[in-house]
Amino acid sequence: DVKVTQSSRYLVKRTGEKVFLECVQDMDHENMFWYRQDPGLGLRLIYFSYDVKMKEKGDIPEGYSVSREKKERFSLILESASTNQTSMYLCASSLSGGGPQETQYFGPGTRLLVL
């Protein structure tokens, strides 16, 4: 079974704080993704990574950065948290190579509240 874990289920931070969200997968997947989920908007891609130390911007990268120092770990960083970053953050991973093996598997999510 694919397992994707996220470091926190719930986080409360203050405006201006630096926030780290961690994601770890145990299936040796090449690709890892960070999404945010907001009611009525579905999931929107923030950043993804297709290899160690590689990253690509998604659809809404502003205000976020990422780090992938090891294959199994992908971190999302909010340099200076703002209230409009209050959201549910979901991490996912997948193999490469095209086709159904690129199916994405999701972690349980981190609900972040920025006050």
Added chain:
Amino acid sequence: GEDVEQSLFLSVREGDSSVINCTYTDSSSTYLYWYKQEPGAGLQLLTYIFSNMDMKQDQRLTVLLNKKDKHLSLRIADTQTGDSAIYFCAEARRGGYNKLIFGAGTRLAVHP
């Protein structure tokens, strides 16, 4: 446009069939997915269908794909209270990797 569209809410009686509909936009999409999200949880993959198929059945789940109309549906037979969740459809678009575009999700409420 870019959007994958789903109705936001569906209410069904326990034991009835549920049909959740989705329209997508890119005719070159390779795979279409259904994910389930239970309250407070991440997304769980339910099933997927390759774009050259019309139908896929997996136990109580039936996926129908009308490629001409870019319409995808998920039918859940004998709906149970444990099926109450948000259901997301997603299309995998061709590119450097299979970029997933998600709909806003359909909240399924199952009542006795």
